[in-house]
Amino acid sequence: MTVKNLRYYREKFVRHLPTRFCPGCGNGVILNAFVRALDDLSIPQERVLCVSGIGCSAWIPNPYFSGDSLHTTHGRALAFATGAKVYNRNLKTVVFTGDGDGAGIGGNHLIHAARRNVEITTILVNNMNYGMTGGQTAPTTLYGGLTTTTPYGNPENPFNLTSLVASAGATYVARWSTYHVIELTKSIKEALQNEGFSFIEVLSQCPTQQRRMFGLSGTSSEAPQRILEMFLESTYIRGQPLKNNYLYAIPKKTPEAVFKSVETKLSGFHPKLKIVDHMAFGRIIKINTERVEEVKRSLKDLDDVEKVADPLEGKIELGVFVKCERPEFVKTLHNIIERVGENRYGV
Amino acid sequence: MLKAGKHLVLGNVACAEGAIRAGCRFFAGYPITPANEISHHMSIELPKVGGFYLQMEDEIASISAVLGASWAGAKAMTATSGPGFSLMQEGISYAHMTETPCVVVDVQRSGPSTGQATMPSQMDVYQAKYGAHGDYEVVALVPWSVQEMFDLTIRAFNLAEKFRTPVLLMADGVIGHIMEKLVIPEQVEIVDRRRCSSREAMPFGTDDPSRVPEMPLFGEGYRLIVTGSTHRESGFRDESPKYHAMLVKRIREKILKAESEISDSVGYYLEDPKIVVISYGATARPSFGAVKKARKGGLEAGLFRLRTLWPFPDREIRRLAEAAEKLIVVEMNSGKILREVERASRGCSEVLSLPKIGGVLHSVDEIYKAIMEAYQ
Numbered sequence: 001m002t003v004k005n006l007r008y009y010r011e012k013f014v015r016h017l018p019t020r021f022c023p024g025c026g027n028g029v030i031l032n033a034f035v036r037a038l039d040d041l042s043i044p045q046e047r048v049l050c051v052s053g054i055g056c057s058a059w060i061p062n063p064y065f066s067g068d069s070l071h072t073t074h075g076r077a078l079a080f081a082t083g084a085k086v087y088n089r090n091l092k093t094v095v096f097t098g099d100g101d102g103a104g105i106g107g108n109h110l111i112h113a114a115r116r117n118v119e120i121t122t123i124l125v126n127n128m129n130y131g132m133t134g135g136q137t138a139p140t141t142l143y144g145g146l147t148t149t150t151p152y153g154n155p156e157n158p159f160n161l162t163s164l165v166a167s168a169g170a171t172y173v174a175r176w177s178t179y180h181v182i183e184l185t186k187s188i189k190e191a192l193q194n195e196g197f198s199f200i201e202v203l204s205q206c207p208t209q210q211r212r213m214f215g216l217s218g219t220s221s222e223a224p225q226r227i228l229e230m231f232l233e234s235t236y237i238r239g240q241p242l243k244n245n246y247l248y249a250i251p252k253k254t255p256e257a258v259f260k261s262v263e264t265k266l267s268g269f270h271p272k273l274k275i276v277d278h279m280a281f282g283r284i285i286k287i288n289t290e291r292v293e294e295v296k297r298s299l300k301d302l303d304d305v306e307k308v309a310d311p312l313e314g315k316i317e318l319g320v321f322v323k324c325e326r327p328e329f330v331k332t333l334h335n336i337i338e339r340v341g342e343n344r345y346g347v
Numbered sequence: 348m349l350k351a352g353k354h355l356v357l358g359n360v361a362c363a364e365g366a367i368r369a370g371c372r373f374f375a376g377y378p379i380t381p382a383n384e385i386s387h388h389m390s391i392e393l394p395k396v397g398g399f400y401l402q403m404e405d406e407i408a409s410i411s412a413v414l415g416a417s418w419a420g421a422k423a424m425t426a427t428s429g430p431g432f433s434l435m436q437e438g439i440s441y442a443h444m445t446e447t448p449c450v451v452v453d454v455q456r457s458g459p460s461t462g463q464a465t466m467p468s469q470m471d472v473y474q475a476k477y478g479a480h481g482d483y484e485v486v487a488l489v490p491w492s493v494q495e496m497f498d499l500t501i502r503a504f505n506l507a508e509k510f511r512t513p514v515l516l517m518a519d520g521v522i523g524h525i526m527e528k529l530v531i532p533e534q535v536e537i538v539d540r541r542r543c544s545s546r547e548a549m550p551f552g553t554d555d556p557s558r559v560p561e562m563p564l565f566g567e568g569y570r571l572i573v574t575g576s577t578h579r580e581s582g583f584r585d586e587s588p589k590y591h592a593m594l595v596k597r598i599r600e601k602i603l604k605a606e607s608e609i610s611d612s613v614g615y616y617l618e619d620p621k622i623v624v625i626s627y628g629a630t631a632r633p634s635f636g637a638v639k640k641a642r643k644g645g646l647e648a649g650l651f652r653l654r655t656l657w658p659f660p661d662r663e664i665r666r667l668a669e670a671a672e673k674l675i676v677v678e679m680n681s682g683k684i685l686r687e688v689e690r691a692s693r694g695c696s697e698v699l700s701l702p703k704i705g706g707v708l709h710s711v712d713e714i715y716k717a718i719m720e721a722y723q
């Protein structure tokens with residue numbers, strides 16, 4: 001991957017700046033990764049059609065991407081894109097959608113586009129809530145998560161979107177976060193080259209709405225960085241060697257209130273302690289130590305600690321999960337036209 | 348595709364044949380009675396002419412795929428019935444806002460809800476006019492024969508292309524499912540959308556008196572922005588009161604100002620009418636029989652048959668109301684176009700209603716009896 005001056009990407013690919021996204025939003029990161037992928041592959045932007053639905057993610061291409069873009073109705077981007085791609089297969093068709101747009105109202109279109117294996121790259125920006133409309137619960141909100149419509153905690157379980165789309169038949173499936181920009185850009189490039197339905201879920205920060213969801217009580221200006229670090233803390237990458245030199249103490253009260261007692265209790269092990277944000281557990285204490293099993297035993301009888309979590313507990317897996325080949329929809333339609341072609345009537 | 352000449356075919360097949368001759372090369376639909384034969388015929392015939400048939404996951408996806416294909420350059424169409432037509436309203440509203448040409452066929456069945464799923468009605472005529480959200484003007488055609496399923500489908504495409512608007516073909520279960528003579532001409536008149544004449548696309552604004560902008564397509568290098576949000580002439584989103592008013596005014600006026608060109612109706616025995624039967628689609632057929640019978644009996648009765656429901660022919664109805672003593676509106680619902688006739692006739696004559704619910708057509712005698720009663 002070659003890295004060029006940011007101004008080059010802006011002037012070549014971006015129609016209009018500044019964006020109307022909230023400060024610290026992940027959408028800019030995703031637009032950046034997308035245009036770098038296009039540039040690296042030397043795909044002429046005149047050949048690119050971006051289709052989006054309704055929600056913050058829909059605004060990534062429309063109006064900001066300088067190429068053809070179709071900003072459609074809520075959840076229907078994939079159906080519009082399917083029509084355009086089928087009629088003009090030369091269009092490099094990319095759908096930007098969100099978790100509410102793509103997995104909520106548009107969930108049916110998502111699984112059917114994957115089933116057809118129509119050559120469309122779908123980038124689903126997952127901020128785990130309906131950001132534009134005021135932070136309502138989404139089909140991706142974690143169990144127990146606080147949103148404006150789940151004030152007592154989300155009573156529902158979230159979708160595992162990559163598993164869903166993989167089982168529906170997509171031929172390229174990956175999940176990254178806005179922290180993992182290099183991997184994300186590489187993944188978008190792979191998706192754009194896949195002759196079939198490609199799906200990339202991107203966990204994205206929404207500083208405006210996620211502070212409530214993840215209990216980030218600090219200032220709003222520190223929220224974007226904290227959420228990004230939380231994505232790093234709460235995920236692991238498939239196929240990469242796992243570290244086993246740490247664990248998490250989940251406190252009964254605030255981590256600040258129990259930090260001292262954990263520190264005192266573990267003083268004999270000389271661990272490194274740090275308070276971190278975690279998507280599954282909230283604000284907790286991370287304990288770096290080579291003597292994991294002893295530390296675990298030692299913390300068991302500490303009243304202030306609710307539970308001790310292993311490194312992988314509650315974490316979300318990132319990586320490329322599916323890379324395979326199946327008959328592609330548009331190609332099959334053209335094959336059918338060829339097959340019945342002897343009866344062909346002059347247009 | 349059928350050859351030019353005479354054929355005995357189903358109304359729905361005639362519709363599909365007309366569509367292909369009008370240049371339709373993309374169809375997306377979802378199974379529903381009584382519109383299925385349109386899909387069946389399209390799925391057979393479209394690949395033969397290099398076109399695409401898609402069965403989508405629902406009617407929302409069907410209209411959406413049609414609109415996506417239209418911006419990629421296709422003359423595109425879908426066909427459905429009442430419940431599916433309801434689901435398509437979101438997409439139809441989007442088509443109005445983005446001025447996307449397409450044809451939507453509603454082979455009407457008897458509701459509300461699943462109702463009498465296999466039986467005909469004319470219950471969606473107001474859904475055609477008012478079903479979608481927002482301010483817009485509808486073009487809706489209504490065929491009364493297998494021949495008109497063919498002819499009006501072609502006209503629907505031509506109007507859609509000319510005015511860059513969705514056009515509705517409001518057929519009904521009777522016309523979709525009867526088999527009768529269809530004459531296919533050697534040549535049909537075809538209208539294509541105005542394509543972009545310069546490198547600077549202005550896809551949502553024009554100085555042309557028609558108020559219909561040129562339509563650039565995806566993949567032509569225009570870097571188009573198409574959005575259902577309020578937009579400027581360039582397509583760039585701008586939700587200010589000024590641009591919203593400008594846009595909505597223009598998309599309505601392009602239809603309203605062309606009303607005399609779009610609006611279409613046929614009169615029978617209207618030289619000296621005392622009683623005028625007003626009807627459309629399947630119910631115009633027994634109405635025609637009843638009027639002929641009345642004429643044989645020496646009664647001054649006539650028939651006014653609408654071939655476009657929307658825009659509504661206000662002036663013609665007013666003229667009829669001034670000339671006749673009574674108007675009888677015959678329709679296969681509880682009385683809907685009745686209200687339009689009452690509005691347009693402005694009290695100039697008495698307006699009677701002959702509704703019919705239950706999924707069956709009026710008989711000639713029922714309508715004849717109504718004419719007789721009105722005459723006395």
